[in-house]
Amino acid sequence: MEDKRTILIVEDDKYIINFISMSLKKENYRYYAAKSVEEAVSLFYANQPDLIILDLGLPDGDGIEVIERVREKSQIPIIVVSARQEEQEKIRALDMGADDYVTKPFYMGELMARIRVAMRKHIQVPGSQMKEDVFTCDYLSVDNEKRKVFIDEEEIHLTPIEFRILNLLIANRGKVLTHHYIMDEIWGSTEGVESGNLRVFMAGLRRKIEKEPAHPRFILTEVGVGYRFSS
Numbered sequence: 001m002e003d004k005r006t007i008l009i010v011e012d013d014k015y016i017i018n019f020i021s022m023s024l025k026k027e028n029y030r031y032y033a034a035k036s037v038e039e040a041v042s043l044f045y046a047n048q049p050d051l052i053i054l055d056l057g058l059p060d061g062d063g064i065e066v067i068e069r070v071r072e073k074s075q076i077p078i079i080v081v082s083a084r085q086e087e088q089e090k091i092r093a094l095d096m097g098a099d100d101y102v103t104k105p106f107y108m109g110e111l112m113a114r115i116r117v118a119m120r121k122h123i124q125v126p127g128s129q130m131k132e133d134v135f136t137c138d139y140l141s142v143d144n145e146k147r148k149v150f151i152d153e154e155e156i157h158l159t160p161i162e163f164r165i166l167n168l169l170i171a172n173r174g175k176v177l178t179h180h181y182i183m184d185e186i187w188g189s190t191e192g193v194e195s196g197n198l199r200v201f202m203a204g205l206r207r208k209i210e211k212e213p214a215h216p217r218f219i220l221t222e223v224g225v226g227y228r229f230s231s
Contacts, residue, residue: 182227
């Protein structure tokens, strides 16, 4: 019998916990619930979940701290579910290592779809899209086997989704990839995925790998169509 996947819900609203947990139970997931930063970290270490659903507004601190502490030990998917809708909040959470960001109120079907996609992406062989073990172009170097990225030989940190997007662009360098194609490749489907999410990830990726993000060397925007990696 296949082991159940385990999900950690970090949320201080008992009604939302009940709402999410009922759906997880129907989908045959095992789950634990934490209502604070410290309880979340404790349950993470004790139970080694496969995925975390995380609210940012917690009674003893900011959910960003949970992301930071989990990322010290693990690359499991983290899906933020928060009432904070400002783009800067999304960028901050994604930059710190969240894999996805869903704003409240949300549709449960959409959240479950994102959970399934995150689970599938996490178990795939990292960097399977890129053929080269090491890709180098100008001042950018990507070690695909070790999942490390360097700018002028200095290592920079990319979130798991940022790495997959860069991987996809490099594997198709010179080609224009549409928004729809990128979202389908990265999230597994465009259903329930906002194009704004892709824009946030692209902006974050550019800030990290471009010396002049306003005048990008590598990731070029094809207005109204998508993006292209220039080598």
